[in-house]
Amino acid sequence: QKEVEQNSGPLSVPEGAIASLNCTYSDRGSQSFFWYRQYSGKSPELIMFIYSNGDKEDGRFTAQLNKASQYVSLLIRDSQPSDSATYLCAVKPSNDYKLSFGAGTTVTVRA
Amino acid sequence: DVKVTQSSRYLVKRTGEKVFLECVQDMDHENMFWYRQDPGLGLRLIYFSYDVKMKEKGDIPEGYSVSREKKERFSLILESASTNQTSMYLCASSLLGTAKAEAFFGQGTRLTVV
Numbered sequence: 300q301k302e303v304e305q306n307s308g309p310l311s312v313p314e315g316a317i318a319s320l321n322c323t324y325s326d327r328g329s330q331s332f333f334w335y336r337q338y339s340g341k342s343p344e345l346i347m348f349i350y351s352n353g354d355k356e357d358g359r360f361t362a363q364l365n366k367a368s369q370y371v372s373l374l375i376r377d378s379q380p381s382d383s384a385t386y387l388c389a390v391k392p393s394n395d396y397k398l399s400f401g402a403g404t405t406v407t408v409r410a
Numbered sequence: 411d412v413k414v415t416q417s418s419r420y421l422v423k424r425t426g427e428k429v430f431l432e433c434v435q436d437m438d439h440e441n442m443f444w445y446r447q448d449p450g451l452g453l454r455l456i457y458f459s460y461d462v463k464m465k466e467k468g469d470i471p472e473g474y475s476v477s478r479e480k481k482e483r484f485s486l487i488l489e490s491a492s493t494n495q496t497s498m499y500l501c502a503s504s505l506l507g508t509a510k511a512e513a514f515f516g517q518g519t520r521l522t523v524v
Contacts, residue, residue: 307450331511333512333513341517341518342500342515342516342517343453343500343515344515345512345513345514348512387452387453389513391511396441396458396460396504396506397441397443397458397468398443398513399455400445400452400453400454401452402450402451402452403452
């Protein structure tokens with residue numbers, strides 16, 4: 300079983316719609332959860348992080364964490380063509396320095 | 411503005427060559443990482459370092475080694491390049507000792523081994 304799993308997509312949504320991305324992880328003791336956005340040919344950049352159960356909102360982005368279900372999600376509201384990218388879920392396992400990444404979900408926003 | 415800089419954006423090397431990928435960060439971060447990224451496989455950790463001269467193997471260390479002689483610099487070495495090491499290589503750094511530490515990435519080096 301992979302440490303971090305995401306639906307690979309591609310996920311295609313119309314402009315203005317909500318894009319919903321999901322991520323599950325295997326280490327129940329994981330403490331920190333990150334969402335990175337990666338445009339084609341570019342390096343990943345952090346867009347959201349969450350540590351506590353529940354929702355965290357930042358502009359059009361909402362991260363949701365459910366530690367009991369080992370599940371973290373990212374919602375992108377009012378999707379724009381500029382949101383078209385690959386979104387990487389990253390998890391920091393307990394007692395570890397490094398991040399484990401999922402394979403990423405590719406999102407395409409149709410104008 | 412935080413910065414992680416990789417020495418080359420694109421590299422083409424021949425099979426059997428020894429290849430050096432350099433990474434420098436200016437954020438005084440203790441942790442530094444080397445990942446490779448391949449389509450459908452995501453980012454896979456090759457090696458990481460949490461202090462000068464300290465290193466630990468990641469998930470796919472075979473065929474690679476690393477060097478960290480100074481805090482700001484972390485080098486990835488391909489001892490004898492092979493075609494299956496053609497990939498995008500990403501360096502990252504983060505603060506030590508906090509669960510909240512995000513990783514900052516360099517711009518990536520696309521290596522082609524022919």
